[in-house]
Amino acid sequence: MSLNTGLDFEKVRGLLQERDAREETGAQIPAPVLPDFPSMPNSVEETGLSFSFLCDLAMKTLLAQGQITGGYIADFLRVPYQNVLENVLRFLRDDGQVEIKKGAGYDETTWELALTNKGMVTANSIMDREGYIGPAPVPLATYNRQIEEHPAIWESVTEELLRSSVDDLVVSSRTLAALGPAFNSGHSMFLYGNAGNGKTLLSERLSQSLRGGFLLPFAVEAGGQVIRIFDAVYHEVIQDPQEVRRIKTEEGEKAPRVDERWIVASRPFIITGGELTLDKLELNFDPKLRYYIAPLQMKANGGILMIDDFGRQQMSPRDLLNRWIVPLEKRYDFHNLVSGLQIQVPFEVFIIFSTNLAPKDLVEEAFLRRIRYKIEIGDPPEEDFREIFRRCCSNMNIPFQPEMLEYLVEEHYHKVQRGFRSVHPRDLLSQIKDISGYRGEPPTLTKDLIDTAVATYFVDLG
Structure with missing residues (x-):
C-alpha cells in the first residue's frame, strides 16, 4: 500500500545518483542531498514497538479494510512481512481473532484474511481506546535521536545561496546582509516593518536555500499512544522508499532493505498567523480520531515556523513568548498526554516572528532579547x-x-x-x-x- 505522493521519480533517481557520486569521489557538498534510511527491522523487537501494539494495529487495519491479504497489511503498515507481521498474524489466527478466507500455496502474503466474530469484538474495543490506523509509528526515542543527530545545516546558508533564492526579487544588499547571519544562526528572528514590503515572501524564499531533505516518520509512539506527525500540507515528499521498492521490483532490480516507516521530506516552512492559539502549540488529542496530532512546532522540526502578524493572535505576545522561553533556549519542548505522561521532544525549529506593529508596542526589551536577530524590512527606496x-x-x-x-x-x-x-x-x-x-x-x-x-x-x- 503506497502513499500517493505525486513523486518525480526522475528527480529521485538524479538525487540518488548525486549522492552515490559524492560517496565515490569524496566530493564535499555543504549539505547532504538525501539522508540514508534506517535498516529494515528484522524482528518485532527491532521495530521498537511492542508485540501487542502491532497486534492491535493489524486488527484495526482488518476492521477498517475488511478482507485483505497479509502482504497488503504489511505494505499498509510499512513493516516487513517476514519475521515481523507474519508472527503477528499467526498469533492472531491461533488466538481465533483472524481467519484465512482464501489462500493456496505456501506464500502466506497472498492469503486473504478477515476478522472472526471474536476478532470484530476485540478490534472494536481497541478502536474505542486508540483509533490510529496507518503506517506503523516509530518509537519517540528513535524520532528524537534522528532529529537531534541530523539538524538542518544552517551554517551552509551562504550569501551566494541567499542571492540565488531571491534573484527575481528586488532586495537590497543591506537587507540581505542582515538576513543571512540570522538564517545561519538557526534559532530565531524578529522581522518588523510596514505591511506589504515582503517579510513573508522573503522568509519563504530564503527558506529555499536549505538544501536536501530530512528523514520523517509518519507517526511516533509514546506510552502506547500514537502522535501523527506527517502532514501533506507542510511536508513535501522527496523520496518514499515504498515507491522506490515498487519501481525497482517492476524493473527487475533488487530494492534496498530499509525501514519504510520513514520518508525523506523537504525541510518544512510553516506559516501561521492571527488564527494561532496556545492550544495549537500543545499535543492535540482528537476525540473522534482517538489519537494525537502533532502541534505546529513539532511538524516544523528540522525547518522553519513563521509566526506572521505577531501581536494579532488571540493570546498576548507575552503569553506566546512565555510558552517558548524554554524551547528557544534549551532546544527541546515538553508535552503532556491525557494519561499524565510527560514527553520531551526536540525543538530543532527556526522561529520567525513577523509583525507590522512597532516592537516597543508588543513586548518589553527583556523578551525581545530572547530573540536573536531583530531586522527591519523597511519601505523600498x-x-x-x-x-x-x-x-x-x-x-x-x-x-x-x-x-x-x-x-x-x-x-x-x-x-x-x-x-x-x-x-x-x-x-x-x-x-x-x-x-x-x-x-x-x-x-x-x-x-x-x-x-x-x-x-x-x-x-x-x-
Whole structure:
C-alpha cells in the first residue's frame, strides 16, 4: 500500500545518483542531498514497538479494510512481512481473532484474511481506546535521536545561496546582509516593518536555500499512544522508499532493505498567523480520531515556523513568548498526554516572528532579547520601487511606459506624501488588468487607468 505522493521519480533517481557520486569521489557538498534510511527491522523487537501494539494495529487495519491479504497489511503498515507481521498474524489466527478466507500455496502474503466474530469484538474495543490506523509509528526515542543527530545545516546558508533564492526579487544588499547571519544562526528572528514590503515572501524564499531533505516518520509512539506527525500540507515528499521498492521490483532490480516507516521530506516552512492559539502549540488529542496530532512546532522540526502578524493572535505576545522561553533556549519542548505522561521532544525549529506593529508596542526589551536577530524590512527606496514596477509590468504582460510610471510616482506618491511599499506595483497593475478586462480593452498604462486603480486601491484613513 503506497502513499500517493505525486513523486518525480526522475528527480529521485538524479538525487540518488548525486549522492552515490559524492560517496565515490569524496566530493564535499555543504549539505547532504538525501539522508540514508534506517535498516529494515528484522524482528518485532527491532521495530521498537511492542508485540501487542502491532497486534492491535493489524486488527484495526482488518476492521477498517475488511478482507485483505497479509502482504497488503504489511505494505499498509510499512513493516516487513517476514519475521515481523507474519508472527503477528499467526498469533492472531491461533488466538481465533483472524481467519484465512482464501489462500493456496505456501506464500502466506497472498492469503486473504478477515476478522472472526471474536476478532470484530476485540478490534472494536481497541478502536474505542486508540483509533490510529496507518503506517506503523516509530518509537519517540528513535524520532528524537534522528532529529537531534541530523539538524538542518544552517551554517551552509551562504550569501551566494541567499542571492540565488531571491534573484527575481528586488532586495537590497543591506537587507540581505542582515538576513543571512540570522538564517545561519538557526534559532530565531524578529522581522518588523510596514505591511506589504515582503517579510513573508522573503522568509519563504530564503527558506529555499536549505538544501536536501530530512528523514520523517509518519507517526511516533509514546506510552502506547500514537502522535501523527506527517502532514501533506507542510511536508513535501522527496523520496518514499515504498515507491522506490515498487519501481525497482517492476524493473527487475533488487530494492534496498530499509525501514519504510520513514520518508525523506523537504525541510518544512510553516506559516501561521492571527488564527494561532496556545492550544495549537500543545499535543492535540482528537476525540473522534482517538489519537494525537502533532502541534505546529513539532511538524516544523528540522525547518522553519513563521509566526506572521505577531501581536494579532488571540493570546498576548507575552503569553506566546512565555510558552517558548524554554524551547528557544534549551532546544527541546515538553508535552503532556491525557494519561499524565510527560514527553520531551526536540525543538530543532527556526522561529520567525513577523509583525507590522512597532516592537516597543508588543513586548518589553527583556523578551525581545530572547530573540536573536531583530531586522527591519523597511519601505523600498524610490529607485527600488521603480524597478519593482518595471519587473511587474514584464511579468504581467503590460507594456511598460516610463512616462506613466513617472506620472504615478509624482501624482500619487510625491504630491500626497504616500510611502512606497514593495507590494504596490503588483497590486496596482492587477487592478489595471481587472479594469481593462471589464472594459474589454487590453491592459495598458494610461493616466485614466492609473487614477482609477489608485482610487479603488488606497483608502484614506484620515
